[in-house]
Amino acid sequence: MVKKHRTPKLDESNLQLIEEFLDGIWIEKGLSQNTLASYRTDLLKMSEFLYKDNASFSLTDFDQYQVHEYLGHRYDCGLSERSTARFLSSLRAFLSWCQENNLREDDPISLIQNPKLPKSLPKALTEKQVEALLSAPQTDEDPVQLRDKAMLELLYASGLRVTELTSLQLNQVSLQQGVIRVIGKGNKERLVPMGEDAIDWIERFMHQGRGMLLKNNVDVLFPSSRGVQMTRQTFWHRIKYYAKKAGIKAELSPHTLRHAFATHLLNHGADLRVVQMLLGHSDLSTTQIYTHIATERLQKLVAQHHPRG
Incomplete structure (x- = not known):
């Protein structure tokens, strides 16, 4: 079972949808608790940001403009490109699950590209x-x-x-x-x-x-x-x-x-x-x-x- 953590202020329907997604993808793909925790954090942070200015915000009908708004917020906060790439990966996994479960038909981030990350090797100890x-x-x-x-x-x-x-x-x-x-x-x-x-x-x-x-x-x-x-x-x-x-x-x-x-x-x-x-x-x-x-x-x-x- 997916471990649950203290949740931030957000309406119950969005919170429940996130947990249903995590339970579903955990059963289907056997992901680690660390990966699931990352998915939860990424979805909650975006939802909190967008819900703050729009009480009718729903994870089943947000659009690309709202995603761009949140990406701009992340940039202003100085978050790394690697962190943003991870967020987009989490969001893609969620949207794919939504489509598989007939919760939405569109993909609002299909035209959003991941930031290019240098494939650098951490310096190894001698x-x-x-x-x-x-x-x-x-x-x-x-x-x-x-x-x-x-x-x-x-x-x-x-x-x-x-x-x-x-x-x-x-x-x-x-x-x-x-x-x-x-x-x-x-x-x-x-x-x-x-x-x-x-x-x-x-x-x-x-x-x-x-x-x-x-x-x-x-x-x-x-x-x-x-x-x-x-x-x-x-x-x-x-x-x-x-x-x-x-x-x-x-x-x-x-x-x-x-x-x-x-x-x-x-x-x-x-x-x-x-x-x-x-x-x-x-x-x-x-x-x-x-x-x-x-x-x-x-x-x-x-x-x-x-x-x-």
């Missing part, structure tokens, strides 16, 4: 920086830091999304076979191998630390200090804490180790399609932001080994 980050937790006596060490090792060894990592269940991990069964975006499954270091630290955590954190009988592999599933925000704070401790001043994101995983694999000769499979990208184009890394590596190989290099 291998030396990753080593410093992975060495930051003090694992001798603290079960929380032992857990964090195992999580960081697994994240770098597997390239998981943070949400995939924090939601891992015991039955998804086979230490004997050295693989994880990951439930990714859209409930798509993939098998991801783990390195020996990650396996060793997970085993150590399970034998020495996990039981000290559990307060209830939960199946999540990495419970929080309260004994329940950790949120991605909590783990993000843990990453920042260890980065500061390790003296890493590079700009970080929750996907820092995921990017490092992909970048370092390519630097050491991995095929782009293999990296695509490991990352769980359904489309190679998503992985192609890493193409320049593979290209640079090939250029160096040619320069090094070709007689006229």
Whole structure:
């Protein structure tokens, strides 16, 4: 079921329509709670803005001029083009659902183009920086830091999304076979191998630390200090804490180790399609932001080994 949150001031019919859309698309496409939350936020913010000056505003009959008005408002607020592209994606999904359910026939944003976004790759940590980050937790006596060490090792060894990592269940991990069964975006499954270091630290955590954190009988592999599933925000704070401790001043994101995983694999000769499979990208184009890394590596190989290099 889609999680519901506190709703802003808006008439009941529009609120109900948004929730019906979210329930419908969740059942049909199996989207993550994070994606659904983004859809809800985008639709509510537009609806609030337009409803403020027009009490008869309805999500079933707004027009392109109202959308342009709201896009202008977003621009005035200094919102990024990436954020606006996400909003338009949410709105397109909603309008498509409306058409499928005979709630409206037109598409008021068919002529509105997404802002052009540069496909830039976040600067990855160097291998030396990753080593410093992975060495930051003090694992001798603290079960929380032992857990964090195992999580960081697994994240770098597997390239998981943070949400995939924090939601891992015991039955998804086979230490004997050295693989994880990951439930990714859209409930798509993939098998991801783990390195020996990650396996060793997970085993150590399970034998020495996990039981000290559990307060209830939960199946999540990495419970929080309260004994329940950790949120991605909590783990993000843990990453920042260890980065500061390790003296890493590079700009970080929750996907820092995921990017490092992909970048370092390519630097050491991995095929782009293999990296695509490991990352769980359904489309190679998503992985192609890493193409320049593979290209640079090939250029160096040619320069090094070709007689006229």
